[in-house]
Amino acid sequence: MNRRKFMGLAVGGSAAATLAGGNLIAAPPTPCPNPPGPFPKTDERGRQLIVPSDTPDRFKAKIMEFNPIVAPDPEAWELEIRGLVARPVTLRARDLRRFHILRQSSRMKCVQCWSARIVWEGFRCGELLALAQPKAAATHVRLDCADKYYDYLSLKDLMNPRVLLAIGMNGEPLTPEHGAPLRIVIPYKYGYKSSKLITRITLVSHGGQGVVADTWPYYTQNGDIEPGYDHPFDFPGETRKIKGGEIMDY
Numbered sequence: 001m002n003r004r005k006f007m008g009l010a011v012g013g014s015a016a017a018t019l020a021g022g023n024l025i026a027a028p029p030t031p032c033p034n035p036p037g038p039f040p041k042t043d044e045r046g047r048q049l050i051v052p053s054d055t056p057d058r059f060k061a062k063i064m065e066f067n068p069i070v071a072p073d074p075e076a077w078e079l080e081i082r083g084l085v086a087r088p089v090t091l092r093a094r095d096l097r098r099f100h101i102l103r104q105s106s107r108m109k110c111v112q113c114w115s116a117r118i119v120w121e122g123f124r125c126g127e128l129l130a131l132a133q134p135k136a137a138a139t140h141v142r143l144d145c146a147d148k149y150y151d152y153l154s155l156k157d158l159m160n161p162r163v164l165l166a167i168g169m170n171g172e173p174l175t176p177e178h179g180a181p182l183r184i185v186i187p188y189k190y191g192y193k194s195s196k197l198i199t200r201i202t203l204v205s206h207g208g209q210g211v212v213a214d215t216w217p218y219y220t221q222n223g224d225i226e227p228g229y230d231h232p233f234d235f236p237g238e239t240r241k242i243k244g245g246e247i248m249d250y
Helices: 003-010 093-098 125-132 211-215
Strands: 078-083 089-092 102-109 114-123 140-145 150-154 164-169 183-185 198-204 228-232 240-242
Touching: 078 125, 089 093, 093 164, 102 164, 102 183, 114 125, 125 164, 125 198, 150 211
Parallel strands: 078 198, 114 228
Antiparallel strands: 078 089, 102 114, 114 164, 140 150, 140 198, 164 183, 228 240
């Protein structure tokens, strides 16, 4: 069972397992007397849901999802930038292509012990923040997502030159399963810090805990990748020792 499936038992029975960063965890503190069955694949109207997978997909990555939802409609999707800003901003999906688009190869490392190297396409966070003009008191952001996932990041992390706001992967448009229309990629942190399906960025004067750190003690608030071992899906059957931080060796 993936980490978000476990988390769902604690947050209203919703499905559990964040973006491309799940978790290898023990049983929940309070066992569920009636474990849920398989995830439904459609909603009550018969619409396809984004649901977690136990096996890697064609991108050699698992599909991880917090609350299974219908894929956001790109025509209706909006990104709001609010909070401690001089100029609140609302963007549509088509606006994201107006930024300076670049490609970045980085490995998504999950706390479930797997990883996948992906060529992401997107833009740096500084371009987005420049539109909103953060106030001096702003030190962190809260990210809110379409599937009710949320997390906090420091502006220092957000402005790191390896952090990317992604709209594509491996030469294709980003899929809803991997976070479309917009996700963040933070390669030196576990995948649960790389929030996807982002709909709102709120600048605040303090940090905070996200869904994962709020719900389970097995996850840390900063999410930095620690020294240990990795089982990369793009090297089947191999175990790689890692030194911590972004995985750059393979």
